[in-house]
Amino acid sequence: MQDTLTPISAANWDADGQLEVLTFDLAGETFAVEAMLVREILDLLPETIVPGASPLVRSVVNFRGKIIPIADLRLAFDMPAAENTIDSRIIVIEIAIDGEPTQIGIRTDKVHEVATLNHADSEKPPVVGMRWRREFVHELVRQAGGIVVLPDLSAIFNTKSPESGTAYPAVAS
Amino acid sequence: MSAQDPIAAFRVEAGELLGDIEQALLDLSHDLTSHDLVDSVFRGLHTLKGSGAMFGFDALAGFTHHCETAFDRVRKGQVPATEELVTVILSAMDHMQALVDGDGAGLEAVGDEILGRLHQAIGAADASVAVEPTAASVAAPLSAPAASGWRITFRLPTDCMTNGTNPLMLLDELRSLGDAKVTAQTDQIPSLDELDASQCHLGWQVELRGDASRADIEDVFIFVMDDMTLDIVPIEADDADETQAEAAPTTALAADTGSVASTQATPAAIEPGTGDAARNAKVAPAKAQESVRVPAERLDVLMDRVGELVIVQSRLAQLSNQGVRGPAGELALRSVAEDIERLASELRDTMMVLRMVPVASLFGRFRRLVHDLARETGKTIELSTHGETTEVDKTVIERLADPMVHLIRNACDHGLETPEERVAAGKPEAGHVTLSAHQAGGEVLITIRDDGRGINRERVRAKAEAQGLIEPGAQISDSELLQMIFHPGFSTAAQVTNLSGRGVGMDVVKRTIESLRGTIDITSNPGDGSTVVLRIPLTLAIIEGLLVRVGEGCYVIPLAVVEECIELSLEEDMRSRGRSFITLRDRLVPFIRLREMFATGTKPDPHQKIVVITTGGERVGLVVDQIIGSHQTVIKSMSPLHRDVATFAGATILGDGSVALILDAVQLVAFGQEQEERLRAAG
Numbered sequence: 001m002q003d004t005l006t007p008i009s010a011a012n013w014d015a016d017g018q019l020e021v022l023t024f025d026l027a028g029e030t031f032a033v034e035a036m037l038v039r040e041i042l043d044l045l046p047e048t049i050v051p052g053a054s055p056l057v058r059s060v061v062n063f064r065g066k067i068i069p070i071a072d073l074r075l076a077f078d079m080p081a082a083e084n085t086i087d088s089r090i091i092v093i094e095i096a097i098d099g100e101p102t103q104i105g106i107r108t109d110k111v112h113e114v115a116t117l118n119h120a121d122s123e124k125p126p127v128v129g130m131r132w133r134r135e136f137v138h139e140l141v142r143q144a145g146g147i148v149v150l151p152d153l154s155a156i157f158n159t160k161s162p163e164s165g166t167a168y169p170a171v172a173s
Numbered sequence: 174m175s176a177q178d179p180i181a182a183f184r185v186e187a188g189e190l191l192g193d194i195e196q197a198l199l200d201l202s203h204d205l206t207s208h209d210l211v212d213s214v215f216r217g218l219h220t221l222k223g224s225g226a227m228f229g230f231d232a233l234a235g236f237t238h239h240c241e242t243a244f245d246r247v248r249k250g251q252v253p254a255t256e257e258l259v260t261v262i263l264s265a266m267d268h269m270q271a272l273v274d275g276d277g278a279g280l281e282a283v284g285d286e287i288l289g290r291l292h293q294a295i296g297a298a299d300a301s302v303a304v305e306p307t308a309a310s311v312a313a314p315l316s317a318p319a320a321s322g323w324r325i326t327f328r329l330p331t332d333c334m335t336n337g338t339n340p341l342m343l344l345d346e347l348r349s350l351g352d353a354k355v356t357a358q359t360d361q362i363p364s365l366d367e368l369d370a371s372q373c374h375l376g377w378q379v380e381l382r383g384d385a386s387r388a389d390i391e392d393v394f395i396f397v398m399d400d401m402t403l404d405i406v407p408i409e410a411d412d413a414d415e416t417q418a419e420a421a422p423t424t425a426l427a428a429d430t431g432s433v434a435s436t437q438a439t440p441a442a443i444e445p446g447t448g449d450a451a452r453n454a455k456v457a458p459a460k461a462q463e464s465v466r467v468p469a470e471r472l473d474v475l476m477d478r479v480g481e482l483v484i485v486q487s488r489l490a491q492l493s494n495q496g497v498r499g500p501a502g503e504l505a506l507r508s509v510a511e512d513i514e515r516l517a518s519e520l521r522d523t524m525m526v527l528r529m530v531p532v533a534s535l536f537g538r539f540r541r542l543v544h545d546l547a548r549e550t551g552k553t554i555e556l557s558t559h560g561e562t563t564e565v566d567k568t569v570i571e572r573l574a575d576p577m578v579h580l581i582r583n584a585c586d587h588g589l590e591t592p593e594e595r596v597a598a599g600k601p602e603a604g605h606v607t608l609s610a611h612q613a614g615g616e617v618l619i620t621i622r623d624d625g626r627g628i629n630r631e632r633v634r635a636k637a638e639a640q641g642l643i644e645p646g647a648q649i650s651d652s653e654l655l656q657m658i659f660h661p662g663f664s665t666a667a668q669v670t671n672l673s674g675r676g677v678g679m680d681v682v683k684r685t686i687e688s689l690r691g692t693i694d695i696t697s698n699p700g701d702g703s704t705v706v707l708r709i710p711l712t713l714a715i716i717e718g719l720l721v722r723v724g725e726g727c728y729v730i731p732l733a734v735v736e737e738c739i740e741l742s743l744e745e746d747m748r749s750r751g752r753s754f755i756t757l758r759d760r761l762v763p764f765i766r767l768r769e770m771f772a773t774g775t776k777p778d779p780h781q782k783i784v785v786i787t788t789g790g791e792r793v794g795l796v797v798d799q800i801i802g803s804h805q806t807v808i809k810s811m812s813p814l815h816r817d818v819a820t821f822a823g824a825t826i827l828g829d830g831s832v833a834l835i836l837d838a839v840q841l842v843a844f845g846q847e848q849e850e851r852l853r854a855a856g
Contacts, residue, residue: 051818
């Protein structure tokens with residue numbers, strides 16, 4: 001929680017106010033992660049569930065001999081769970097968790113493309129009219145096709161599953 | 174260690190040098206008359222000073238210079254080596270380490286304080302020497318500055334240049350000491366046809382004017398002195414004032430630092446603190462740049478294996494080009510597969526061996542600790558070590574350091590009695606602490622033994638009762654009673670001394686050892702001392718595991734903790750709905766249904782099994798659906814996002830590429846105990 005403003009989350013817009021991102025679909029919304037953070041795009045892998053883990057990262061996979069967690073961002077954004085489809089992919093990103101570079105796989109419905117966003121088109125998330133947790137959204141960027149959500153991955157993953165249970169539904173056990 | 178920051182390289186080198194000096198100093202404290210040890214300390218300090226100055230660590234070079242000067246006098250027999258001097262230099266080493274690690278800001282006071290003590294130590298020694306008039310008279314002309322200059326005549330061995338000695342640099346260094354007039358002595362140059370250009374035939378005579386002392390000049394030649402001829406004679410004094418001007422600063426410095434020392438209210442109390450700080454500081458940069466020294470032959474073995482692997486790989490490539498046809502092709506393929514399997518396992522073993530370092534590096538650190546502890550407690554403590562060549566994984570060594578410091582502190586502080594008590598008890602005056610290591614199977618046993626008073630059962634019991642850990646008057650076994658000291662917040666020390674109560678309790682020691690998948694055992698005989706045995710697995714990376722299935726998931730239980738596997742019969746299963754216990758050889762063993770714990774949501778197999786695991790004498794059964802078999806488990810760490818899941822110690826990759834989680838036996842047993850207590854409370 002201490003680093004809601006890490007360099008990573010504070011989207012690295014370049015001098016021209018542009019940012020290269022990889023866009024993907026999640027429950028009908030278009031999201032984007034900074035291309036700098038992306039390590040690889042994978043087909044779905046056999047996942048191993050970690051009992052007792054936070055539902056956001058409830059499983060792990062073998063990614064080239066490393067055990068990496070698979071995150072379902074739907075849970076961070078209160079979206080209904082969905083079945084995997086033929087387009088489902090895993091985006092492996094690398095961000096700092098507790099100051100340690102960590103690879104995380106993000107399960108997506110579909111991966112689109114590498115695009116360039118303009119800072120001029122971006123806005124901070126509005127105070128009202130958004131059902132998502134505001135600190136999880138870094139910026140909203142208007143694009144031709146609609147709105148692209150730039151999630152604050154650092155905030156999402158560095159937020160410990162709170163005891164109050166508002167962020168993620170409690171483990172069904 | 175390739176192309177790296179020279180400053181970082183210097184830090185590593187300085188760390189090693191300081192380590193060497195420290196060892197030599199500690200040896201010296203046992204044998205104060207050894208010239209070899211004095212020399213090796215001196216050489217170490219000199220090298221440190223030289224390379225420190227070269228890399229811009231001026232504060233370090235300046236500080237080290239004083240220590241070096243002091244030791245130079247010891248070396249020349251002007252002052253005897255004393256226990257006091259060794260102690261001062263040891264604390265000076267901590268300061269040097271701090272200077273190596275940092276920029277020296279804010280450390281001047283500490284340095285001055287140490288120098289003050291150094292002068293006192295040397296001064297005290299001087300005074301004792303002064304009784305002998307001869308020694309004093311020898312000391313006088315040497316420590317006195319040069320009259321007005323020196324005439325230095327030197328000749329290097331003819332083969333000196335093959336060793337890399339450059340006479341020009343020596344001359345330059347002499348010039349830097351003052352106004353030098355250099356004359357070459359050419360009388361030994363042979364005729365041209367006999368001349369070997371790679372040899373040094375020249376001698377030199379240098380007339381050096383200025384205030385350099387004889388020691389300064391000798392310093393120039395320190396590395397070549399053994400083989401050369403050197404003659405230093407003073408030039409007749411023609412200016413007495415100069416002499417006095419030179420003498421003044423020395424005394425001023427001594428007085429100055431002396432006053433700093435006296436203003437320090439409690440220099441002795443400060444010393445351990447700064448020592449700790451320096452040691453801590455030492456740990457931090459070591460982490461930033463880790464390096465392992467590997468014997469070359471082990472690398473050769475690794476190279477051989479890699480070579481073989483390349484050959485097998487080309488065979489495999491050839492095979493894949495040809496295609497596998499017929500039984501002969503299949504046979505060829507199988508043979509390649511077998512070769513790869515063999516090589517992989519050999520490579521793994523070789524790799525493991527590369528990570529192994531002898532425990533000597535760990536034990537070495539404790540000599541200093543015990544030395545300091547002996548001073549702090551006023552006890553006489555002898556430390557002996559055995560089995561230093563036993564090798565342990567590098568990671569294990571690092572993580573063992575803190576718990577062992579605590580255990581040794583305990584042994585010295587609580588275990589050993591004061592000399593008077595020891596004599597009264599009919600024991601030798603000096604307490605003995607023994608560290609030993611040896612390998613047994615896949616484990617390394619590290620034993621810390623003291624011959625002190627042993628653990629006071631009464632006090633442990635009283636304390637445990639006071640803390641409500643046991644019922645007053647309850648019957649518990651001796652080993653259970655001794656285990657009490659591992660409870661958090663448990664300390665039997667009647668008075669908290671400087672040594673104990675530093676925030677690392679025995680519970681932390683136990684936890685650290687268990688996180689290494691090791692165990693800790695204590696035996697103690699009142700009056701005879703205590704023995705702590707740490708059992709540590711040889712390596713952290715690979716374990717033998719028992720692969721089990723729970724629901725649809727596969728899990729690995731470390732085989733080392735598995736006691737036995739039994740079947741959970743249907744009737745036992747039905748009966749145990751209400752209470753999760755089975756009777757195993759007349760003992761009740763609580764069990765955990767992993768299927769429920771992991772909320773698999775699957776139906777149980779008709780023939781469930783119970784894997785009974787044990788740690789620290791406690792047993793718990795784990796109900797699993799199927800036991801698949803034993804499995805060589807390469808442990809992979811879990812991502813930081815899963816660190817809060819305590820049930821698992823890590824994960825591993827199975828033959829089919831899927832991930833299996835490794836159960837943390839300690840956590841599960843603790844969980845089982847908790848459950849048992851809950852049930853007891855309810856029932």
